[in-house]
Amino acid sequence: MKRTVINAISVSNSVSDRLNGAVLQGVVLHHHTRTCTLALKPEANPEALSPIVVTLADASVEDGPLNILLDAFNLIRERNIAAGASVIYKEDRLELPGVIVSIAGAARWNPAPDWQKARAATGYALDLRTEILRQANSRVSHATLLDFLSPSRPSAGAAETDALTMRFTSVFQQLRQISATSLKDTLAAGADKLAGLGGGLTPAGDDFLCGVMMAVWFSHDDAAKLCKPPAEIMAQRTTTLSAALLREAAMGHCSMSWRRFIASLILRDRALIESAVTGVLSHGATSGADSLAGFLWMLERMEPVSRVSS
Template sequence: MINAISGDTDFIKGIKNSIFTGFVHSTFNRTFNIFCFENGDLYTIACSKLDNGPNTLIIDVDTMKPMEIEVNDRVRVEKNLLYIEDKHTISIDKAAKWDSVIPTYPCNVEILKRNLIKMKEYINIHGVAGGIKKNVITQNLFDAEVSNMLEKRTLLLLNELLNDRISSALPHAVSLVGLGPGLTPSGDDFLTGLFTIFNMKNSPFYPYRSFCEDVFKKAKTLTNDISYMTLKKAAIGKVRESIISLLNSLLVEDDEDLFLSLNKLLNIGSSSGTDIALGIIFGMEANIRAGGKVC
């Protein structure tokens, strides 16, 4: 028996109601993903070293390697227990419920402006290059061209958003889907950060948050299942705990907390954390330039 430490409230509810069946979709050292027959979503079982997230259950193990979970293993629920074949049983009895709650955009953006400057300086030094952050050292021609495409398309997207041309911005956002290196491509990670900002209540772009759903609806065939699921959730304001922690840190004057939260985000994946963080900066600066506040 393995105990779940915490988990997404809706995921826990589905297990308690015994309405969850599926199969293992993909496996990694620290996570494995389950395809759910009931709604077609992916759900993640993550080790204790990772943060909470949408459709995620954190379990009391350090790594998934010894569990010998395999793709296509059947998954079922009975009496508050999640079964992976007959190999493992996961109990949610002691699991703390977690919800993705994005903070409200501030009425006064002065603190936010100062923190964004600090955030950009930190990423310039500590961020991982190769995705949205350009590599100073030119790599092969293909990587250089992808990097140029990412830069060009993000700038085109920003220009349309700032000129209140939301419909014209849509193809530029879609053009980023699936673009770049990584299990979750850099363009997708960048959009995850941007979608998060669209979902901040009271922000200038909050009334246009349906834009995010318009993008992800066109993304299904453009990227992989895992990345698509991340975009789908981010489009409605459901993102990882580390992203929410950073947003909260950006809204107060506490450098230690800001850099601690930022560093945790930057440690996600290879360049994923950096790409998400740059999407957040992009979204925040677009909000500020578009009007600053709606209170």
């Protein structure tokens, strides 16, 4: 049967580099209204432990480190491709049931902000931390991990007696004590206590940890060395999609909305910062808020390091 060809609009350098010249086989992990996530492994080594995770997405979805945006995602949606369906990648083409996705003409973009410039703005970001948190809280009406940064803010979602809320409360109490020791210990404890904590394809604990690693990259010259080892531990304790996003964060990679947020802090432009915070919060039901909570939480704990370097 002849397959319909769909052209990719954009792809991150991270995904493009992994796919370049490769011959891969894999499966559809999950298929939703605007996204279809794939897990691919080398055809010559299908037993490889860590798959290459790629998300085909509608053009209305923002660029992300794992995303390939398509000009006609509706053609994939209409086929209702089931989880577990076979996928092959070769010669710039992803072959799915009834569909071929060509990435040959897709625009490439860099998922890494200018971290060197960002580090010069750490003192400014710290001074603005409370204002950013206030802005975020004013835009979020449901329970997120931002609540743990704002003890006086009433939870608008789950009851305080909810088992998961109580577990997060306990974890944050422990992390506050550990964060007074060293950055390395804080990241190790986060990997141990937060990875995989929560529900969904990207649990809240993982979103928070991605934000934590964004703060490390924002503030520390040795970010890769600090983030990559705990990220591998995190990846073993969560979903395949979330593991891939944690590994991307450990390399300093993020979505376009996070890139705009970091750029707004570099420019020290209050209007741009306010707009960028809204952009970060718009990601998922709570993922954006939970990742921002991780960033703001970790940024505060890196204050001694950050102020010296700013």
